[in-house]
Amino acid sequence: MTSSVVELSLVSTDPRAAATLVNTYAQTYVxxxxxxxxxRLAETKRQLQALLxxxxxxxxxxLQPVTEIEAQLAEPGADTQQLLALRNSRRAERExxxxxxEAEAARIRTTLSDINLGxxxxxxGGAEVLSTxxxxxxxxxPNVPLNLAIAxxxxxxxxxxxxxxxxx
Numbered sequence: 001m002t003s004s005v006v007e008l009s010l011v012s013t014d015p016r017a018a019a020t021l022v023n024t025y026a027q028t029y030v031x032x033x034x035x036x037x038x039x040r041l042a043e044t045k046r047q048l049q050a051l052l053x054x055x056x057x058x059x060x061x062x063l064q065p066v067t068e069i070e071a072q073l074a075e076p077g078a079d080t081q082q083l084l085a086l087r088n089s090r091r092a093e094r095e096x097x098x099x100x101x102e103a104e105a106a107r108i109r110t111t112l113s114d115i116n117l118g119x120x121x122x123x124x125g126g127a128e129v130l131s132t133x134x135x136x137x138x139x140x141x142p143n144v145p146l147n148l149a150i151a152x153x154x155x156x157x158x159x160x161x162x163x164x165x166x167x168x
Contacts, residue, residue, distance in 0.1 A: 005130070008022045008025060008026055009022070010022050010133075016135050019134060022133040026129045026132075030127045030129060033127040045112060045115050048111055048112050048115070049112065052105060052108045052109065052112070055104055055108065056105060058101055059098060059101050059102065059105065062094050062097050062098055062101070063091075063094065063098070066087055066090050066091050069086055069090060073087070
């Protein structure tokens, strides 16, 4: 899994408004990501439930003769021994078809359970605010000491260059 860190900043004459705006933007982004992740998980869940329904329908179709025999077993006066033997033989005939379908249905149910857990645990869609914006005590710009240092270095360089050109 990869991660990225995004740094948000805003230059404004009103530091409180800037901090509030940046915090609001960051929180909105986190909520949007969470909403998108929940929507994706919900769509995946719908697709898996449809696939599970199809698989269970296939299983029911294959088991239809067995189900009919079980219905006959429930009737009063049925020949229980003969019907049980017939039911077991029909079930055994269909095991090769049923086993992969039942395994697939179990796998789909497990995946659905994992997705349900993912929806519950999904917070921020993988995005989170590491630290909120704060209001600085001093202005960020202009930085007077830095500007003076740069001006001094540039002035010395230009003065040296001018002196060198004048002496030549």
